[in-house]
Amino acid sequence: MKGIKSCKKCKALTNGSTCPNCQSAQLVDNWKGRVVILNTEQSEIAKRLNVNKKGEYALKI
Numbered sequence: 001m002k003g004i005k006s007c008k009k010c011k012a013l014t015n016g017s018t019c020p021n022c023q024s025a026q027l028v029d030n031w032k033g034r035v036v037i038l039n040t041e042q043s044e045i046a047k048r049l050n051v052n053k054k055g056e057y058a059l060k061i
Contacts, residue, residue, distance in 0.1 A: 006031035006058035011049065013056040021053050033059030 005027035006012070007019035013034065018025050037054050040046040051057060 005029055006061055008061060010051075011058045011061060012053075013058055021055065028061055031058035031061050035059055 003015055004013050005015075007014070007022060007024050008026040008028055009024045010019060010022045011031075012019050012021040013031075014020055014027065017027070019027065034056060035045055035049070035058075036056050037043055037046045037049075037051050040052050040054055043051075046052070049057060049059075
């Protein structure tokens with residue numbers, strides 16, 4: 001996706017220059033797969049990705 005970057009630390013997707021989750025500026029353009037986490041407490045994918053905030057994440061960086 002053009003213009004969307006992924007955080008190297010938490011894999012959150014963003015259009016900005018910093019990560020919305022961890023405030024890191026370590027963003028990359030090269031990522032694969034997209035997942036939207038709505039309920040972190042009941043999501044098996046969120047547990048496997050170590051995600052504790054709802055949002056959009058890259059599957060692989």
